[in-house]
Amino acid sequence: MLLPVQVHSDEILSHILSHDTTILIGETGSGKSTQIPQLLLKYGKIAITQPRRVAAINLATRVAQETNSRVGDTIGYSVRFDHRTSSKTRCKYVTDGMLLREMINDKELKNYDTVIIDEAHERTVLTDLIIGFLKELQGRRKLRIVIMSATLNAESFSRFFHNAPILHVRGRRFPVQQLYLREPCDDLVEIAIRCVVQINAGEPLGDVLCFLPGQEEIDRAVTFLERIGPEIRSRGFPVMVGMPLYASLPPSEQLKVFQRIKGKQQSRKIIFCTNVAETSITVPGVKYVVDSGLRRVKVWRHALNLSTLLTVPVSRASAQQRSGRAGRECAGKCYRLFQESDFEKMPAVTEPEIARCDVTEPLLLLKRHGVDDVLNWSWFEHPGKESILQALGELLLLGALDAKGSLTPLGYRMSSLPLPPQLGVVLIAAEDKQKHCLDTCIDIVACLSVENVLLSPPWEQRDIVNERRTAICHRASRWGDLVLYKELWDHYFRTSLTGDEKKTFCQELYVNQRAMRQVQKVRGQLRSLFRLHEDPDPTAHHALETEEIPAVITCFLSGYPKNLAILHPDRSHKIVTTGETVQPHPASTLFTQRKTDCPAILYTEYVYTSKGYARNVSRLELSWLSS
Template sequence: MAEEEPKKKRARLNTNGQSTKSNWNEQYEKLRQERTQLPIYPSKQTLIEEVEKVDTAIVIGETGSGKTTQIPQYLLETRLNRGAIIAVTQPRRVAAITIAQRVAQEKRSELGGLVGYCVRFEDVTSETTKIKYMTDGMLLREAILDPILKRYSVVILDEAHERTIHTDVLFGVVKAAQRKRKTSGMKPLKILVMSATMDVNHFSDYFNNAPILYLEGRQYPVELLYACEPQSDYLYASLVTLFKIHKQEPPGKDVLIFLTGQEEIESAVLSIRDLARDTHNDLPPMVVCPLYAALPSYLQLRVFEPTPKGSRKVIVSTNIAETSITIPGIRFVIDSGVVKAKVFNPGSGLDLLKVVRVSRAQATQRMGRAGREAPGACYCLYTEEEHDAFRANTLPEILRCNLSSIVLQLLALGITDIVNFDFMDKPSVESIVNALDQLHRLGAVEKTDKIKLTPTGKKMAAFPLDPRLSKTILVSKDFHCSEEILSIVSMLSVESVFFTPQNKRDAALAARKKFVSSEGDTVTLLNIYKAYKSARGDKHWCFENYINRRNMKMALQVRKQLREITQKQNLPLKSCGVDTTAIRDLTVIDPDWLYEAAPTYFKKRKPAAIT
């Protein structure tokens, strides 16, 4: 589902959090020199001339060439935005925020002034903002209220190779807005599609044979080293490769290892630390940092800390480090060649996380992490023949996920002919029919001569949730437990609130026993939410109970947002108090509503109360 309109955050943040005006001149001069050294800089004039000629262009440039930070500035400096806003979309909120901070520094502007960002719960923009970084879900949400996107003169769709479900829908929406503005005689909408790796011909064909602009060169070279033979155990191979690098290379050159998920990463981190203690004393010390989405913020931030002198930092990460963030100091990348991908089975109606081979596009992105700040090397734990056999590009999410949220979103946009919507890669008819059937069972659509939203469906579309969770909130008023359902749904809408270090698994499970309810996992989550509220979000309470504080804070924000939407829908907000019978009565109406919509950690077993 697209993201809900955020509350305006009237933040006047300093561009780097600590800088004062006295050192801005020195900092600005350093940034200016760095900008001129980027590979994109020599092509600036040619790029602007080519973009000026066309309505749509496909821009391909190596990782680290400066596309994302520089092109919006070039457009602004040459006034190609015609006084309107330049929107730059990103698949992930962390990328939108960090890139906006960097560009604000380069423009010598306070964040939220000339340069701002808009993500869920945060709108750091103002009336003077001309470069706006945002998640694709936020722009999609804006399109519901303004289908022609009249506030914008340029839309830059960045990291297009990732092909998230929101990005794919946004392609069709932006393309339609461009066409409508052209036929109605309005100011044209310019579209730039950018990536380091994508099927350029496929994108060009989709955008009416748009020209392809290539940016030559990368900032620093990266040496590619493939395995001599296929590796049966990529985890073991990654450890062997790491210690080979550690033995041969001087300290200060940090290593980034790509693995698939939390448990695998925690296991690898423990093994690396154990092996490092057993190695010879003449080797430099190792600082080992895990990195994955469910990791608490204070531990995630460790990857950005400077490496102690004479040591080597090793980051073991999921694909979150593929494109979203740049970690300083990385000189070597170890690519396992695998990733966890969500796959939806229309027959069973379940989302599954499967370990699959990366695409060649993903492999190229991973390789590029080694050449951001200096020459580097990428150790590929697969042969060159295996690499050539990878898919050229990542399978679009729209072809492997549940479409009910997107179909509801398109209907809310006024698009009723879903089958013939202008998707870049059309999902199967079976997936679309499955989504429509699910929405029909939920009472969101009615099937007459054409598909259209019911009044209930319009209310469901207002929530940035899976339709099953939206319907759960709507019917909770009849069971007099709206407040509790809002809390449960909020907990289900964020990453896992449980933090279970592998070396303290027993302690974590014992600490959380006090929250466990025989009435099911939904009530367990409600108990955790209530306890967190009672502790007023105390970080020591979270630490003692092995609860992810960042995700709990996010759940509070989600709940606040959902409660506001519920009030706008004029739905009564009632509480069932300590008697949770109403919650059980509600969830047994359709036992799959909460279960199927829940995150992976919740799917280890069905809650007892809804089986």
């Protein structure tokens, strides 16, 4: 059967060809991501961006199959650490980060006649930047742009591109019935469980996907469901198997949501998930969605130089996306754990990331692209004057800009590295230090730039895992988390470990092995950018020496000069710039250390939750500060 985009292909094609820019609203199941590029194949070279690596690879693979070709021939892809393209490639699926990097070397994007921005509604910072660059570029040369979005906010795209026409392609989805609470609720987890129990008792078999704001609520819900399990069974209702799903979960646990439940009994999966299941992970077999209408979001406060973690209502677009997860295979139902009047009050679309993140890195990129007046750039959405001024100040402090706001040679180098500016400074500072300082800093920076390297064990194993970690990383308990990363890496990377031993090592220490493989790739990329030989003989790997710790931590101080807190007579650590009190996060190796033991601490991140917590904390001696 033809996909909606195929049914209307003539109309869509002639429309795209006769306009410089087209906004295409394609609902899920319309086939836009696979079909639109195929329609345009005859009309020049195409780049199509995706927010995620897996999506870029999967789509390219599928379209190559559909066109009876091999990936890398006509249809290719390019993501970090993996690309399949050739001189024959006419259509390339890329991550948006990758396209931005390409644009550094080729400002005019001469390789492409058409650029398609897919999933534009997700509005990552990177899509926003690309959109701004494309508009500028269109002012200089002929370039066909297609903005593809799944939701409502098409008007803002249209307005930005001189009122570009909006095309609408229906999707193919099954109907989803919406149900609301009649009265407000106070305990979210309790009401979620009651809802799930009700579905289980009254609805035909089918799995349930329950959206909760975060890990804490999810773990509570899973435990709750386990506790009431025996009673459910004793009443003869189907067995409910509760499963958590969030990004920092070990991959083996994540895979469980794709597996069938063993046993012959009637059963259903109840998957308690965060936003991962809204975009990144598609769980098959879901017939019912339970939506708390909430999500957890990190908000950067430029005035305070810290980020906060907030629980906020989702947008109507996002609630719609969540409920759509119930209608992928057959008609479904969505139970919204809020009132219909609350739904009306929700914002129409999610606030874009650019409005709530630190723009230091985006600004460095703009400067690298030669944008002098960043305040008046063609922002798709302006991040705000204050936010920009703060970021400019940070770049000035780091030495990336001079007093006139021009990119310095240092800033130029920083912008070439696939790292946030601060970590770039750390490595550039490490180059001038003693032998091996750069090796060590690269290992640590690689760990820092990969998410979820350390998994958090269940509470009953917490102490034992901590002990195991500090037993083999014995200098980390004095010097802190950066040293911990390096020592863990040294143990993981040493050649005497076989594949199985590496696996066991990771399991015992709750280290995410998938993340460690990623660390290895990042490390390799950084080493080659700094022209360090890729250890031909891995026994030559440089393991941490205690003597080099001061130099290493001092390099991090160059990257994070403001993230320094000094021990005061009242036994608290106060941030030098603001005088505020910080405390190492409970997940830090320095958390348990007596406060008076550290004359000063340095951290890479400051997050305000119930208190101000410093993350990735290191001990610092006052004598290191003068140099």
